[in-house]
Amino acid sequence: MDCARLWLGLLLPVVAALDFSYHHQPEMEAFLKSISQNYSSITHLHSIGESVEGRNLWVLIVGRFPNEHRIGIPEFKYVANMHGDEAVGRELLLHLIEYLVTSDGRDPEITNLINSTRIHIMPSMNPDGFEAVLKPDCFYNKGRENSNFYDLNRNFPDAFEFNTVPRQPETVAVMKWLNTETFVLSANLHGGALVASYPFDNGVPATGTLYSRSLTPDDDVFQYLARTYASRNPDMRKRNPCRTKIEFPGGIVNGYFWYPLKGGMQDYNYIWAQCFEITLELSCCKYPRKEKLPSFWNENKDSLIDYIKQVHIGVKGQIFDQNGTPLPNVTVEVQDRKHVCPYRTNKFGEYYLLLLPGVYVIEDS
């Protein structure tokens, strides 16, 4: 027995675990490629486009059927580092990838999640910005914007005001990506605060801006989603962990109430891509020392996993004609929850509606 134990001790370090440090583009690519080779049956690595400076925008998909959509399996995504100087989310997503693939077949909870969900993970939407950071700092830094100096979280079409900002390659790549899959749930990882912020980020009086908030017809769902993340993160759920002027009871806030912004990604996802997205601010310091990364992973791991599971709340189904042919592009909406752009079935006739337990009238047309 002692002998066997000794062997284990010697052998374990050979399977190199991902280290807790910041991974620049070449190291990140090497890691993602290595994962996609070692776990080829449950992962699929692809690039959705290139940054201004020609870096690939990598997405790793984890799922039992990673290469394509399957009927009834919802598509989930995480996107980090759209502000290049907000670095924690980027590393958390690499650790999440490692955790998911190494838990498959060992941990029933993760195995079940991989069986039932197709999880798309984009560790960096702004790789040029990340590389542009000269001296890591807690506050605003060179590298927030892309290399044409545009803030990508102000760069999307906006439903409430005309957004004249020239659309950037990273934004265009994400918009095209959103058209290729029926994403149901998403989160966008940032730093510089500790709070889960939910749509809308912009608004008009009809969405409640007179009361300095801007709420969606799915506000109950969004608050629940934000709370799901925040309540499992021991620091985020505190009222004012970063000791700033504004407090966030429960660790959640309506984006507009915090500060209105035009051209944000979460509003775009919800309004045009039928995808519920929230914004996760994960660290008071935008680019903390790497020694802090293990504690960020420990504080966010459960939240990251639990949030993915929420893609299964509500109802899903398929619409057919009388011959049993799936009907795409049919509006399927819940009464009194009309979306700016009505939610429609995808090319397989599927719909996914995130709802809390209750009684609803669902209308199709």
Ligand SMILES: *[C@@H]1O[C@H](CO)[C@@H](O)[C@H](O)[C@H]1NC(C)=O
């Ligand atoms: C992939 O497998 C090789 C060979 O076992 C190992 O050296 C490498 O660390 C693994 N990579 C990852 C990311 O797990």
Ligand SMILES: *[C@@H]1O[C@H](CO)[C@@H](O)[C@H](O)[C@H]1NC(C)=O
């Ligand atoms: C997951 O799927 C695999 C392969 O289809 C199956 O063998 C396994 O029982 C499933 N596990 C869980 C927990 O759903």
Ligand SMILES: *[C@@H]1O[C@H](CO)[C@@H](O)[C@H](O)[C@H]1NC(C)=O
């Ligand atoms: C879906 O239906 C709408 C309204 O009925 C129509 O304007 C649109 O072109 C259709 N889209 C597709 C892809 O068929």
Ligand SMILES: [Zn+2]
């Ligand atoms: Zn940010």
